[in-house]
Structure formats: structure tokens, C-alpha cells
Amino acid sequence: MTLNELDPNVAAAARPMRVCVVGAGYVGLTAAACLAELGHTVRCVETDPAKLATLSAGGMPIHEPGLSELVANHRGSGRLTFTSDVVEAMEDTAVALLCVATPPRLDGEPDLRQLGHAAIEVVIAANSDVVLVVKSTVPPGSCEALELLVGGYTADGQRVSVVSNPEFLRESEAVWDFFNPDRVVIGAGRADVGELIAQLYPARWPLLVCDRRSAELIKYASNTFLAMKISFANEVAALAEALGAEAGNVLAGVGLDGRIGGAFLTPGPGFGGSCLPKDLSGFIAVADSVNQPAFLARATQRVNDGAREALVNKLEATLGCLSGRQIGVLGLAFKPGTNDVRHSPAVGLAEALVARGATVRAHDPVASVSGTLFEQVVDPYDAASGADALVVATAWPVYRRLAPKRLREVMGGTIVLDAADALDAHTFAAVGFDVYGVGRGLPTLFAPVLWRPLEWMVDTGAVDTLVTQ
Ligand SMILES: NC(=O)c1ccc[n+]([C@@H]2O[C@H](COP(=O)([O-])OP(=O)(O)OC[C@H]3O[C@@H](n4cnc5c(N)ncnc54)[C@H](O)[C@@H]3O)[C@@H](O)[C@H]2O)c1
Structure with a gap:
């Protein structure tokens, strides 16, 4: 502006x-x-x-x-x-x-x-x-x-x-x-x-x-609700992936409901920054201090804690193992448009990959982190150079403009994990990348997905007859 x-x-x-x-x-x-x-x-x-x-x-x-x-x-x-x-x-x-x-x-x-x-x-x-x-x-x-x-x-x-x-x-x-x-x-x-x-x-x-207490609680409750929307989106995305549904379509459809709204209904590496994690734990601490249960807030925190691990596990599943692998990480800021890395899920992701034995080379257009166990480079193609996999952790617009062909040439492997939903998956797939994301990517076993609805439609025992026909 x-x-x-x-x-x-x-x-x-x-x-x-x-x-x-x-x-x-x-x-x-x-x-x-x-x-x-x-x-x-x-x-x-x-x-x-x-x-x-x-x-x-x-x-x-x-x-x-x-x-x-x-x-x-x-x-x-x-x-x-x-x-x-x-x-x-x-x-x-x-x-x-x-x-x-x-x-x-x-x-x-x-x-x-x-x-x-x-x-x-x-x-x-x-x-x-x-x-x-x-x-x-x-x-x-x-x-x-x-x-x-x-x-x-x-x-x-x-x-x-x-x-x-x-x-x-x-x-x-x-x-x-x-x-x-x-x-x-x-x-x-x-x-x-x-x-x-x-x-x-x-x-x-x-x-x-x-009154003052209400004003103070408005802020805590607003941030807790926003965090809850992000965790809900991550939970729906995980379910969509397991069911073979399209998480992007599902959440877009949910968000179009005027009573719900699409803002913050975005799956990804989890929420971070200096506010949402802190205000959520503050909300829980306040609730505990007056002996009120904060069930939703606690569940929101648990889902968020699992978001990073789910991504690391997904990368491990696609690469076979992480130890000795080289991973390029794009994005360190907790969200695009800022140099703030406080409680950034992107930094947490890079650190978790290092902890599992991978070598990480990371890039961010404006943010940097001191005292890390991973290298930081100024060119995104350098981060990708020789990498077995590339992870997009912050949705900076500049990453959408990267040339998939050039990335394919500089990388050693073909795995792209777009945790921030920043890329056009089709153009990357078109040059031979295997593109994964949150709520998108891993193969789904369709038989169990259909099995339970079938059981819920007909009398017990009739399903066996149906599927053997
Ligand atoms: N960052 C956000 O997006 C955001 C949004 C809404 C609310 N808040 C809230 O606003 C508050 C500030 O957040 P922030 O992100 O601006 O923090 P910040 O850490 O960026 O800034 C705080 C500043 O205060 C200075 N400071 C500390 N004690 C001082 C003193 N006695 N005299 C003068 N300066 C002093 C620090 O040096 C620092 O520069 C927090 O409670 C935060 O939760 C932050």
C-alpha cells in the first residue's frame, strides 16, 4: 500500500x-x-x-x-x-x-x-x-x-x-x-x-x-480461533490424503461457506511466528489458572506439534531414509512478506531434517537465522543444487516463479515436497518431478476407503457377498 x-x-x-x-x-x-x-x-x-x-x-x-x-x-x-x-x-x-x-x-x-x-x-x-x-x-x-x-x-x-x-x-x-x-x-x-x-x-x-478483561480476552480468543482454523485445515488435509480426496478442493469448498470463511483454512507446516503459538499457550495457561478446561485449544496445539513431524515422515517415506541425504529448503520466515523467524515452522522443519541425519541447504529472500546447523544461501537454485529433495516451507511468491526445468537440471533427485502450497504442481510434474504436499501426494489404498461405507450401507455380512460377486 x-x-x-x-x-x-x-x-x-x-x-x-x-x-x-x-x-x-x-x-x-x-x-x-x-x-x-x-x-x-x-x-x-x-x-x-x-x-x-x-x-x-x-x-x-x-x-x-x-x-x-x-x-x-x-x-x-x-x-x-x-x-x-x-x-x-x-x-x-x-x-x-x-x-x-x-x-x-x-x-x-x-x-x-x-x-x-x-x-x-x-x-x-x-x-x-x-x-x-x-x-x-x-x-x-x-x-x-x-x-x-x-x-x-x-x-x-x-x-x-x-x-x-x-x-x-x-x-x-x-x-x-x-x-x-x-x-x-x-x-x-x-x-x-x-x-x-x-x-x-x-x-x-x-x-x-x-471492560478491560473482555478486551484482553478478545485478543487471546481471536488468535486461538485462528490457530484452530489452521490446525483444522491440517487435520482435514491429512484425512483428504488418506481418503484419496483433494485437500485443496475440500478446504476451498468449506471456506466458501460464509459462516466459516476461507481465511486461515490453509494446510501447511503448521502455524508459527511470535503470536499464534504464544497466544495459544497463553490462552491455555489462563484457562488452567481458573480451572477451566481448554479442550479445543489443547487439541489445536497437539495437531500443530504433529504437522512438522508429518512432513519429515513423508519425506523419509518418499526418499527411503533421510540420513546422508541432501535436502534443499526454500523459505525460513514464518510466513511470506516478513523477515521474522520467531517460532518459524520452516526453521523447525530444516532443523528436524538435520536431526534425522540430512544435510540441509536453505534459502529465504529476506530472512536469515543465526547459529543453525544448516547452510544458508542467497540463491534458491543453490539450495536445490545436488539435492535429493526440495522442500518449500514458506510460500514466498518468488518460489512460484522458479523454473522447474532448471531445478530439475541442478537437483540430484526428483522429490519436491511443497509444504507451503507455493508451486504449480503440474508444471513440476511435467518435467519429471514427484510432487508431494500437505494433503496431497502419497498413494492411497482405495479398497479400505470404500469398504467401510459399503459396510455402513448394507446388512452385516452382505459386503462379503457383494465383493465376491
Ligand atoms: N508481531 C505481531 O505481529 C503482533 C501482532 C499483534 C500483537 N502483538 C503483540 O505486541 C507485543 C509486541 O510484539 P512485537 O512483535 O512488536 O515485539 P518485538 O519484540 O518486535 O518488539 C518489542 C520491542 O520493545 C523493546 N523494548 C522492550 N522493553 C522496552 C522498554 N522498557 N523500553 C523501550 N523499549 C523496550 C524491545 O527492544 C523490542 O524492540 C507482543 O505482546 C505481541 O504479542 C504482536
Whole structure:
């Protein structure tokens, strides 16, 4: 999206304010630049010296379409500045958006220490009334807990209100999503504070104002549902493959139902990234903390855990064994359009192949991973060179434009496992590749598939008579 595509009628905040944004990551940097575009004056605090140096030098620490233009424009307009000094950022400012990470702990429960720390810093720096707006994804109860926590650090007479304003943007479409929200959710303990924060956004945007716990749960429940759709798609795809049905057709047909919708109904190597796995385990941890069963969420997690292993097993079945084999892996980012490799199923897949004794050479157009046991190359044909099999793990559009004939010439084998459904299988098959995917590829035994329906159609014992006729 370019800025010119923004509708000028919606691209203005209800009330321009001075705001501080804490954290210049995917959410904070996007929010800071987009809020500046809406007319606010934004000071963005970032503690990572490398990130801050990049931003101060006019560079971009993340790959996000449209964001570098917005940042450059508003550094120029003077409405967007970066600093490591929270006191400077809070000068004449009564609103701070907290956009720090809330990663999972090893046990899956959320680690909220960055949030607590950032909130205390802001409250001490403000030294006067302040509204903390939590954009980070947090378990229900966190905003109220944060109010209690910072209460121990307030100056005499200083009033701190904490508002929940969860962020729903998708990496790779962050700027577009910010300006085209399905909804802006604001959870506030006091109506006047909720109204003030609503004025950060254009009045015409769809707004849901509610209590804080509900706002926090909306975010957790939304991501859990999206993860559930992906796991459901993987389960249907596995079933389609076993039955000899076409997974792509089945899921397209299911998604065309307006009550279901086709988004996120895509089989593949499983969901990853910094949000869905973390928010799903957070949802489960929250449910456990109040003794509520989270059956669907747990099943979603189990299906996702099995997705990578199913792919590795499929490759092993097609190659005979993985030990000593050379595999090319295309894609490392957790999805196309981003350089984010946090909890990337593509990286997990490459690592799992190495763990089973294969040598892996991987390519990604923008992402890279440090400290891996596999080689990373800058040309996809290099990744394929001499490979017994090629795995497409991230659906980057550039992979659809690869020349199958050239790949066939450089590879040693003929196996292509298109886990991301990124290729045109027919053109690859036409030059002699054996193309497999999720829900597609392995030979199906048709007799058992028909046997049970036959048994369900006629009286017990009659099937034997039927099939011997
Ligand atoms: N990434 C997404 O697509 C996305 C979407 C919606 C919601 N969220 C949620 O938003 C939150 C942030 O996610 P992210 O992906 O932007 O994280 P991130 O790790 O990319 O960015 C967080 C930034 O905060 C900085 N930081 C930490 N403590 C700080 C402090 N005290 N002062 C200043 N800077 C500080 C870090 O250095 C880092 O740059 C998380 O809770 C996440 O779940 C993320």
C-alpha cells in the first residue's frame, strides 16, 4: 500500500495528541509511524541500542511493506522521533502506548516482565497523571494487575489509568492492517479514559469499547480461533490424503461457506511466528489458572506439534531414509512478506531434517537465522543444487516463479515436497518431478476407503457377498 491509497477522510485522528510509544518492534514501530500519519506527535522509546542506531540513521530494523516510507515521512514532518530516554519521551505527554514483547516462558505461561518494567519506567518518568495503553498481548487481568503494580511507584497525587487496546495487525501487512482495522478494541476501567484513548483513532473506524478483561480476552480468543482454523485445515488435509480426496478442493469448498470463511483454512507446516503459538499457550495457561478446561485449544496445539513431524515422515517415506541425504529448503520466515523467524515452522522443519541425519541447504529472500546447523544461501537454485529433495516451507511468491526445468537440471533427485502450497504442481510434474504436499501426494489404498461405507450401507455380512460377486 502507498500513502496515496489512504482515504484522506479516514486518515485523521479524532483529536491529535502527544503520545509516547514504548518499544519499536513490529507493533510499536508500526503504531508509532501510523499514529504520526494520523496527526499525532509521537516519541518512540527503544532500549535496544542496535535497533535505535538503525532507526536514528534512517534505516529500518524490520521488513514491513510501506513502513520505511511512513517512518521517513514523519521523521521529516517532525511528528516522529526516536530515543532511548523515557524521561525525554514522556515530556508533556500523558499517554504511553506499551508495545513491548510478552514472550512465552519455557512452561508456556506468559512472561510479562518487560511490560511491568516498561510501565514502572513510564510512571516514574511521567511524574504526573498518565494513561498506560497496553497494546501488547496480555492475559485477562493484566491491565488491572499493572495498575496495582505501578501504584507502588506513583508520585504524590499522581493518577495512573491502564487501558487495554490490543493490536490485531498481521506482520507483512502491518501498515495496511493498522489503517484498515476490522475493529479497534478499547477496554477501560473508566469511561472518560476510554473515550480519550478512542480519540487516538479516526472516529469512523469500527470501535468496540468494553471492560478491560473482555478486551484482553478478545485478543487471546481471536488468535486461538485462528490457530484452530489452521490446525483444522491440517487435520482435514491429512484425512483428504488418506481418503484419496483433494485437500485443496475440500478446504476451498468449506471456506466458501460464509459462516466459516476461507481465511486461515490453509494446510501447511503448521502455524508459527511470535503470536499464534504464544497466544495459544497463553490462552491455555489462563484457562488452567481458573480451572477451566481448554479442550479445543489443547487439541489445536497437539495437531500443530504433529504437522512438522508429518512432513519429515513423508519425506523419509518418499526418499527411503533421510540420513546422508541432501535436502534443499526454500523459505525460513514464518510466513511470506516478513523477515521474522520467531517460532518459524520452516526453521523447525530444516532443523528436524538435520536431526534425522540430512544435510540441509536453505534459502529465504529476506530472512536469515543465526547459529543453525544448516547452510544458508542467497540463491534458491543453490539450495536445490545436488539435492535429493526440495522442500518449500514458506510460500514466498518468488518460489512460484522458479523454473522447474532448471531445478530439475541442478537437483540430484526428483522429490519436491511443497509444504507451503507455493508451486504449480503440474508444471513440476511435467518435467519429471514427484510432487508431494500437505494433503496431497502419497498413494492411497482405495479398497479400505470404500469398504467401510459399503459396510455402513448394507446388512452385516452382505459386503462379503457383494465383493465376491
Ligand atoms: N508481531 C505481531 O505481529 C503482533 C501482532 C499483534 C500483537 N502483538 C503483540 O505486541 C507485543 C509486541 O510484539 P512485537 O512483535 O512488536 O515485539 P518485538 O519484540 O518486535 O518488539 C518489542 C520491542 O520493545 C523493546 N523494548 C522492550 N522493553 C522496552 C522498554 N522498557 N523500553 C523501550 N523499549 C523496550 C524491545 O527492544 C523490542 O524492540 C507482543 O505482546 C505481541 O504479542 C504482536
